[in-house]
Amino acid sequence: AQGRDVTVNGVLLPTDASTTVSGVTIERHGNYTYLTYSDGVRVKWDEGTVVDLTVDDSFKGRVSGLCGDYDGDQTSA
Numbered sequence: 501a502q503g504r505d506v507t508v509n510g511v512l513l514p515t516d517a518s519t520t521v522s523g524v525t526i527e528r529h530g531n532y533t534y535l536t537y538s539d540g541v542r543v544k545w546d547e548g549t550v551v552d553l554t555v556d557d558s559f560k561g562r563v564s565g566l567c568g569d570y571d572g573d574q575t576s577a
Contacts, residue, residue, distance in 0.1 A: 504547045506533050 506513045508526055513519060518527035525536040535543040540556025555563060561571045568574075 504531075506547075 506526070506528060508519055508521055513526060513528055515528050515530070518525060520526070523538040525534075527534045527536070531547055533545045533547055535545075540558055542554045544552040544554075555570070559570060561569075563570050
């Protein structure tokens with residue numbers, strides 16, 4: 501990606517379009533690009549500087565990171 505353009509395998513992906521490459525669905529909606537992986541990981545990019553990562557409930561208790569452990573315990577960091 502460069503600037504606000506999203507290019508997949510050399511082809512510009514227009515706004516409000518989607519494609520799937522190697523099990524990853526790439527979607528553009530308005531000012532956002534979404535990458536959805538087959539294992540339930542989803543990345544949302546504002547086509548600028550902000551990236552938001554979410555994971556499927558199947559990851560509960562199996563991940564850790566800067567914003568917690570996704571283990572249901574709100575008292576631990």
